[in-house]
Amino acid sequence: MTENATMPAATPSAPAPFLIGEAMTGGYGRGADILQGCTIAVERGEIAVIVGPNGAGKSTAMKALFGMLTLRTGRVVLDGEDITTLSPQARVAKGMGFVPQTRNIFPSMTVEENLEMGAFLRRDDLRATMEQIYGLFPILRDKRRQAAGELSGGQRQQVAVGRALMTKPSVLMLDEPTAGVSPIVMDELFDRIIEVSRTGIPILMVEQNARQALEIADKGYVLVQGGNAFTGTGQDLLADPQVRRSFLGG
Amino acid sequence: DDAKIGVIMGYTGPIESLTPAMSDAAELAMIEVNDSGKFLEGVTLVSVRADSTCVDSAAATAAAERLVTTDGIVAIMGADCSGVTGAVLSNVAVPNGVPMVSPSATSPALSEVEDNGLFFRTAPSDARQGEVLAGILQERGISSVAVTYTNNDYGKGFADAFEAAFTGTGGQITLTSPHEDNKADYSAEVGALASAGGDALVVLGYADSGGKGMIQAALDSGAFDTFALGDGMYSETLLADLGGDLEGSFGSVPWAEGEGADAFAKAAEAAGIVAESTYTRESYDAAALIALAMMKGGEPSSAAVAANLLDVANAPGEPILPGELGKALEILASGGDVDYVGATNVELIGAGEAAGSYRYYEIKDATFETVSFK
Amino acid sequence: MRTLALFALVAALILGTGLLQSWNSALLILNMGLVSAVMALGVNLQWGLAGLFNVGVMGFVALGGLAVVLTSTAPVPEAWAAGGPRLLAALGCGVAVIAGAVLVWRRLPKRLRGWGVAALLVAGFFVYRALFDPAATAVEAVNPAATGYLGGLGLPVLLAWPVGGLLAAAVAWAIGKTALGLRSDYLAIATLGIAEIIIAVLKNEDWLARGVKNVTGLPRPVPYEIDLQQDPGFVARAADLGIDPTTASTLTVKLGYGLLFAAVLVLLLVLAQLALNSPWGRMMRAIRDNETAARAMGKDVTARHLQIFILGSALCGIAGAMMTTLDGQLTPGTYQPLRYTFLIWVMVIVGGSGNNFGAVLGGFLIWFLWVQVEPIGQALMAVLTAGMADGSWLKAHLLDSVQHMRLLTMGVILLLVLRFAPRGLLPER
Amino acid sequence: MIRVESLHRHFGGFRAVDGASLTIKTGSITGLVGPNGAGKTTLFNVIAGALPPTSGRVLMEGEDITGLAPHQLFHKGLLRTFQIAHEFSSMSCRENLMMVPGGQTGEGLWASWFQRGRIAQEEAALLKKADEVLDFLTISHLKDEKAGNLSGGQKKLLELGRTMMVEARIVFLDEVGAGVNRTLLNTIGDAILRLNRERGYTFCMIEHDMEFIGRLCDPVIVMAEGRVLAEGSVEEIKANEAVIEAYLGTGLKNKDMVG
Amino acid sequence: MDVLNALVALANFVLIPAVAYGSQLALGALGVTLVYGILRFSNFAHGDTMAWGTMCTILATWGLQAAGITLGPLPTALLALPAGILGAALLVLATDRMVYRFYRAQKAKPVILVIVSMGVMFIYNGLTRFVIGPDDQNFADGERFVINARDFREMTGLAEGLALRSTQVLTVVTAVLVVALLFWFLTHTRTGKSMRAYADNEDLALLSGINPERVVLVTWIIVAALATVAGVLYGLDKSFKPFTYFQLLLPVFAAAIVGGLGSPLGAIAGGFVIAFSEVGLTYAWKKVATYLLPESLAPEGLLQLMGTDYKFAVSFVILVIVLLFRPTGLFRGKSV
Numbered sequence A: 001m002t003e004n005a006t007m008p009a010a011t012p013s014a015p016a017p018f019l020i021g022e023a024m025t026g027g028y029g030r031g032a033d034i035l036q037g038c039t040i041a042v043e044r045g046e047i048a049v050i051v052g053p054n055g056a057g058k059s060t061a062m063k064a065l066f067g068m069l070t071l072r073t074g075r076v077v078l079d080g081e082d083i084t085t086l087s088p089q090a091r092v093a094k095g096m097g098f099v100p101q102t103r104n105i106f107p108s109m110t111v112e113e114n115l116e117m118g119a120f121l122r123r124d125d126l127r128a129t130m131e132q133i134y135g136l137f138p139i140l141r142d143k144r145r146q147a148a149g150e151l152s153g154g155q156r157q158q159v160a161v162g163r164a165l166m167t168k169p170s171v172l173m174l175d176e177p178t179a180g181v182s183p184i185v186m187d188e189l190f191d192r193i194i195e196v197s198r199t200g201i202p203i204l205m206v207e208q209n210a211r212q213a214l215e216i217a218d219k220g221y222v223l224v225q226g227g228n229a230f231t232g233t234g235q236d237l238l239a240d241p242q243v244r245r246s247f248l249g250g
Numbered sequence B: 001d002d003a004k005i006g007v008i009m010g011y012t013g014p015i016e017s018l019t020p021a022m023s024d025a026a027e028l029a030m031i032e033v034n035d036s037g038k039f040l041e042g043v044t045l046v047s048v049r050a051d052s053t054c055v056d057s058a059a060a061t062a063a064a065e066r067l068v069t070t071d072g073i074v075a076i077m078g079a080d081c082s083g084v085t086g087a088v089l090s091n092v093a094v095p096n097g098v099p100m101v102s103p104s105a106t107s108p109a110l111s112e113v114e115d116n117g118l119f120f121r122t123a124p125s126d127a128r129q130g131e132v133l134a135g136i137l138q139e140r141g142i143s144s145v146a147v148t149y150t151n152n153d154y155g156k157g158f159a160d161a162f163e164a165a166f167t168g169t170g171g172q173i174t175l176t177s178p179h180e181d182n183k184a185d186y187s188a189e190v191g192a193l194a195s196a197g198g199d200a201l202v203v204l205g206y207a208d209s210g211g212k213g214m215i216q217a218a219l220d221s222g223a224f225d226t227f228a229l230g231d232g233m234y235s236e237t238l239l240a241d242l243g244g245d246l247e248g249s250f251g252s253v254p255w256a257e258g259e260g261a262d263a264f265a266k267a268a269e270a271a272g273i274v275a276e277s278t279y280t281r282e283s284y285d286a287a288a289l290i291a292l293a294m295m296k297g298g299e300p301s302s303a304a305v306a307a308n309l310l311d312v313a314n315a316p317g318e319p320i321l322p323g324e325l326g327k328a329l330e331i332l333a334s335g336g337d338v339d340y341v342g343a344t345n346v347e348l349i350g351a352g353e354a355a356g357s358y359r360y361y362e363i364k365d366a367t368f369e370t371v372s373f374k
Numbered sequence C: 001m002r003t004l005a006l007f008a009l010v011a012a013l014i015l016g017t018g019l020l021q022s023w024n025s026a027l028l029i030l031n032m033g034l035v036s037a038v039m040a041l042g043v044n045l046q047w048g049l050a051g052l053f054n055v056g057v058m059g060f061v062a063l064g065g066l067a068v069v070l071t072s073t074a075p076v077p078e079a080w081a082a083g084g085p086r087l088l089a090a091l092g093c094g095v096a097v098i099a100g101a102v103l104v105w106r107r108l109p110k111r112l113r114g115w116g117v118a119a120l121l122v123a124g125f126f127v128y129r130a131l132f133d134p135a136a137t138a139v140e141a142v143n144p145a146a147t148g149y150l151g152g153l154g155l156p157v158l159l160a161w162p163v164g165g166l167l168a169a170a171v172a173w174a175i176g177k178t179a180l181g182l183r184s185d186y187l188a189i190a191t192l193g194i195a196e197i198i199i200a201v202l203k204n205e206d207w208l209a210r211g212v213k214n215v216t217g218l219p220r221p222v223p224y225e226i227d228l229q230q231d232p233g234f235v236a237r238a239a240d241l242g243i244d245p246t247t248a249s250t251l252t253v254k255l256g257y258g259l260l261f262a263a264v265l266v267l268l269l270v271l272a273q274l275a276l277n278s279p280w281g282r283m284m285r286a287i288r289d290n291e292t293a294a295r296a297m298g299k300d301v302t303a304r305h306l307q308i309f310i311l312g313s314a315l316c317g318i319a320g321a322m323m324t325t326l327d328g329q330l331t332p333g334t335y336q337p338l339r340y341t342f343l344i345w346v347m348v349i350v351g352g353s354g355n356n357f358g359a360v361l362g363g364f365l366i367w368f369l370w371v372q373v374e375p376i377g378q379a380l381m382a383v384l385t386a387g388m389a390d391g392s393w394l395k396a397h398l399l400d401s402v403q404h405m406r407l408l409t410m411g412v413i414l415l416l417v418l419r420f421a422p423r424g425l426l427p428e429r
Numbered sequence D: 001m002i003r004v005e006s007l008h009r010h011f012g013g014f015r016a017v018d019g020a021s022l023t024i025k026t027g028s029i030t031g032l033v034g035p036n037g038a039g040k041t042t043l044f045n046v047i048a049g050a051l052p053p054t055s056g057r058v059l060m061e062g063e064d065i066t067g068l069a070p071h072q073l074f075h076k077g078l079l080r081t082f083q084i085a086h087e088f089s090s091m092s093c094r095e096n097l098m099m100v101p102g103g104q105t106g107e108g109l110w111a112s113w114f115q116r117g118r119i120a121q122e123e124a125a126l127l128k129k130a131d132e133v134l135d136f137l138t139i140s141h142l143k144d145e146k147a148g149n150l151s152g153g154q155k156k157l158l159e160l161g162r163t164m165m166v167e168a169r170i171v172f173l174d175e176v177g178a179g180v181n182r183t184l185l186n187t188i189g190d191a192i193l194r195l196n197r198e199r200g201y202t203f204c205m206i207e208h209d210m211e212f213i214g215r216l217c218d219p220v221i222v223m224a225e226g227r228v229l230a231e232g233s234v235e236e237i238k239a240n241e242a243v244i245e246a247y248l249g250t251g252l253k254n255k256d257m258v259g
Numbered sequence E: 001m002d003v004l005n006a007l008v009a010l011a012n013f014v015l016i017p018a019v020a021y022g023s024q025l026a027l028g029a030l031g032v033t034l035v036y037g038i039l040r041f042s043n044f045a046h047g048d049t050m051a052w053g054t055m056c057t058i059l060a061t062w063g064l065q066a067a068g069i070t071l072g073p074l075p076t077a078l079l080a081l082p083a084g085i086l087g088a089a090l091l092v093l094a095t096d097r098m099v100y101r102f103y104r105a106q107k108a109k110p111v112i113l114v115i116v117s118m119g120v121m122f123i124y125n126g127l128t129r130f131v132i133g134p135d136d137q138n139f140a141d142g143e144r145f146v147i148n149a150r151d152f153r154e155m156t157g158l159a160e161g162l163a164l165r166s167t168q169v170l171t172v173v174t175a176v177l178v179v180a181l182l183f184w185f186l187t188h189t190r191t192g193k194s195m196r197a198y199a200d201n202e203d204l205a206l207l208s209g210i211n212p213e214r215v216v217l218v219t220w221i222i223v224a225a226l227a228t229v230a231g232v233l234y235g236l237d238k239s240f241k242p243f244t245y246f247q248l249l250l251p252v253f254a255a256a257i258v259g260g261l262g263s264p265l266g267a268i269a270g271g272f273v274i275a276f277s278e279v280g281l282t283y284a285w286k287k288v289a290t291y292l293l294p295e296s297l298a299p300e301g302l303l304q305l306m307g308t309d310y311k312f313a314v315s316f317v318i319l320v321i322v323l324l325f326r327p328t329g330l331f332r333g334k335s336v
């Protein structure tokens, strides 16, 4: 592990963050530990961005927060409640929304059904939310009767994000939401993410388009080999020459 | 001391619904022998069952091999289907010198198989029944028929024999169409047969399998009203299920005139066995013959069975009916001769197969009524 | 290590059979186990290596059996005289029509070719039937109870094994050319159907191999037990060993088969292992994993699929020929998918697909169980009913049902094995 | 090198590629950009033989290659990567690379039985090469890991690595950059430039990162709704009104509301 | 020329039987297709599930008959159906708990599940025979015919008869209803959609809050109901015999696959393709032609394209041809 430039975000004095994965250690099945005591946290109304080299464990950390792999040590706390042992479904019920990096759509279902599935646990009227999403990604409205598996790469990504937004989550986790989307959509997407976060919903995302992402981030984590390498505000990280050179492409 | 007899039948597979009754009948004969207390000094007959699967020669061979080499059986009552019977015969029975008596393998091809004098059967070869059935049709003045047979060596051999006999006497066969047993649907076969036409449909199949399916489909669509039935079709369940509609249909079945069959029916009923099922009589006879041959040879050995089976089955000697095995044993013990008649009027010809006498029956009021014996 | 241990277990099972039941049973299981292992090897090539879901094993096994008849039985001159040449002409005509249809399909412009092919096929069909029907009837009329077919070439029966492989390969080629574009279960049902068609032909074309009337008394590559029993030299040797001549003769014959089969299996296994561990095997695994990517990486997926489909089917053909030789008869009615296709699949999956040793192990183990579940089931029932009162209804019912315990026991054992080794006993790598 | 002439590819009634015509010059690094769903990947698929065109032609150095199978094109030196990674998931990373080169002796069944020596030699060479590529992609520690267990970005790297195993003439890269760390992407960019200059590879790459495109590509072709919208240098494209409206956009609106 | 007679003959021997048989296959295929579509494996135990469900129904029917309860002209078995469905549901749910769940958790490959389902098939096989034995059971009562051939001839004065069985009508109606219902259920209800979502992408379904165990439970219950209904209707029309139900598996799979695995509409289409090719292509056209052609042209031969010995073969040839043009079935099914 490289040097710990800054302390992890959660300091005992401050009010506990809305979602925090503390000192998480664990891996897939019986394999080696991918995460080595990594800590990720996000506050209400905040955007936290995780960056780092490929294979650093960013996606793994997200999955760990979502209960998709068992942690050997560490814990996950949501809104003051320890949810380390809850199943992923139970976490969805608690309002967590997640867009995985890969396999993030239902390929044989139509775009509209994909969105509906996002709102599976909601009992209220979905139409308004669905309209909002079509407004955000107009192309999806045209394609709403088409099977999502037939879409282009960027269109699928839009479906995936749309699906998560349909949950009306209390915390939103996005794993590389902008991979493969065109600049204009990316801007739209970031705009929307900002909007969402302003309604008080904490947002945690992994990004390789790190420069743009950190610009809108309140907090940035640099993950290397499963551990926190740097942590700071988005601007801090952007300003740190070492971070720029090693992780943001100069 | 035990003398073990292998009962190799297809307890699983296409004729699994026939085999339990057949085995019961065979064991009935063994029980009768044991209960008489007159069998070889202190020897008890024990039945050892094994599954022939009817269709899987390899499994049947393995089962037979186990019975012969592990359980040490001295004779085999079986097997049932002609295919596995041939396999067991040439792969197990002949190499080990164990005699086989099959109650139901009726393929004409088995007459010519290399058996080293070890193969017998109490069911007649189908070549004979073909002639009988053709004769019955002629007697009734039916000259044009459609034929369906179960697509195996029994059905095919039977159909060939029937066709030769029937056309030989000037009859016309509009269409011969095989059917597979236990299939989901027989409309195609019935459609083709109906289109070909004919005064009656000759059904050479199994009563609880494809043959019944064919008849039912033909009745349902009104394709045929009259059916001429081969031996495999003789069954009470057929009457129970379709009886009323079969009024006026007729057929042939290997049978002995009255006495033997009646005696068997009574004995079977007393023992709670379904006597009226196909090949139960043949099974009883097969087991009885094995026991008598041992008695005659004076020892419970394979050689004794092989050497004496024809002897006890045929004249000269005192005729023996089912239920009289005790008497037969007594006669043999005192050095006398018996002529086993049994439930099917056993008369082994050639290399040891049943000559076959047949009952010509007609279905009236949902019962089989005997017309005559052939 | 695991491999060794498991093979030792199978050996122990077979030896146990020898000690507890009889050596004849043990050898018989071993022999069929060897044959099954060859079949499983073939299926493993197709599925484990290339991901081809071939459920037509039965058809290729049956073709191997047909090869034995065609190679080793004596020709029937009367039948040849009655209609042999005409029959061959009809078959030639049939092949020509199909070849013509393929040609037309390739040459004609898109709009016309559907009609062109249909017209040619219909016309060809009638010509074929006109030629074929009388010839077949004539051949089949020649002493139907004993012959009624053209007979074979009268060659040594061992030759039938490679011929069985070739015959299966040829048919596999034709199938592969048409159906290999299909994927997973769609390919499965197509091959299953084709296997049914092959069996239907074997059952109904009496001129070929007597159809359901069966061909019995096929020649053997090993001596007959009777002959051995009558050979004084053999009897003397048996007496030296302290075995009675009957047992000695049956054991000798089975041992003979066993050695022949083992030789075939070892040869095929070595070849399969060499291929698996070479770039060829790597390419096949790549194709199995992701066809699109393999194509983009320059691999001719279609050709490779065809190649391995033919190879695997040929193995099944060889095994089929071996099995028919062992049985000494060809009985088309006995070919059932459950026994000749799905049981082989069970062998491959339980053994561990993708691993040749796994397939072979599965072949032995599952065959052993298939044969031994009957006594196991009976024993189980005996134990179950031991405590019950004699004459109770339940006891009688249970004892009556003992035969159905055979398949049930098989099912239970299968589930247990897969429970503790979900990827097979010897998983791939 | 490649000329595409009024190419169409329709899915049912939908025209994914709708009469695109373009030329990729030998020795160039051509960028292909355009909004999501413009038909870029579909165009690649048609050129690389993965999809048959509805109509139109593709020429490679004057030779009509329309409708050739992917494996035939591979042997003509045309390679491609996939937007959604197509790794061989149950094989190790090393094997993923080693299987690539065509014409290996050991791919013949006969040779695999009777030419073990020669195969061993070839394998040794392949192994060395594969390890070099893995090293370059910074994933050499994963050489024996199953490719299916890689992270999203690592899979894309492997995808790229496969094109580096053989001598290619033209390589089509479908969003190699998506999901790849920017620092590493710069290294990859360097490698592409090197392959282009030193070995004369022609590249055609779909990419949404305009910075990356700007560093490498000239010319840039913009597609929209299945057709070519514009073509030119990066600067020209960035200034093109139509392109800005359809593709580039004008940047974040809400940016100042955070932080 | 006698068009009416020709039509009646054709209807009686080809159309009606094929439609009825097709619906029977379709009902079976629906269950297979559902398991494939949602749980993603080819369930070999389906034939025996049908047998088990039917057996439970038969036992209940006997009970009802013994108690003197019947349905008048309709078969009593219909009244006993719920009991049969319950029996089948209990069996498959128990199986799922003890067997399939383990492999789901392991994310085992579909082929493993196929083999596992064979093991289950063996067990069901033994269980059914253990309870009711291997014999044929006839449990149909009520009116067998809507109209039988003889009555039809008398009524219309035509030479040809037309028979229509009540079970045939019942089967066709049920099949159409069930398909429509299932289609609607899968595409329009929350539960149905969640089932499809689960089938598409299990992990993502989890992330959407879909409870996989519930999906599996609902699937199995529907499958049990479908299997029982299919088995009972088939048994009423033909008869019940465990071995035949096992044999049904093959045409049922053929129907499901040619229609497109995972598609309820495909199951119906597939059932008809198989049934019509079996019954239609081997039909001897002699009778129809005799009615249609002038006497001078009356056909000599049977005008039969193929012997019925090849009916199964023919239907498989058709199947392969369909698949060559539509590699994933008529309704573009799935493939795992």
Ligand SMILES: Nc1ncnc2c1ncn2[C@@H]1O[C@H](COP(=O)(O)OP(=O)(O)OP(=O)(O)O)[C@@H](O)[C@H]1O
Pocket (backbone or CB within 6 Å): A143, A150, A151, A152, A153, A154, A155, A180, A182, D011, D014, D015, D016, D034, D035, D036, D037, D038, D039, D040, D041, D042, D043, D083
């Ligand atoms: N198999 C298919 N069936 C139907 N429509 C399809 C299919 N494949 C692609 N499309 C449609 O064709 C259009 C072009 O898709 P394509 O994948 O070529 O886009 P792209 O330019 O690569 O976009 P992106 O930048 O998002 O990857 C899309 O609108 C997509 O919905």
Ligand SMILES: Nc1ncnc2c1ncn2[C@@H]1O[C@H](COP(=O)(O)OP(=O)(O)OP(=O)(O)O)[C@@H](O)[C@H]1O
Pocket (backbone or CB within 6 Å): A028, A031, A034, A052, A053, A054, A055, A056, A057, A058, A059, A060, A061, A101, D142, D145, D148, D149, D150, D151, D152, D153, D154, D179, D181
């Ligand atoms: N299912 C899995 N089983 C075993 N190892 C895995 C699995 N998924 C990922 N890994 C390993 O875990 C490590 C971290 O993977 P992860 O997906 O978290 O990376 P990441 O930081 O998200 O990278 P990227 O930016 O490329 O998406 C990688 O080295 C990868 O090989």
Ligand SMILES: [Mg+2]
Pocket (backbone or CB within 6 Å): A058, A059, A060, A101, A175, D151, D152, D153
């Ligand atoms: Mg990731």
Ligand SMILES: [Mg+2]
Pocket (backbone or CB within 6 Å): A152, A153, A154, D040, D041, D042, D083
């Ligand atoms: Mg794309």
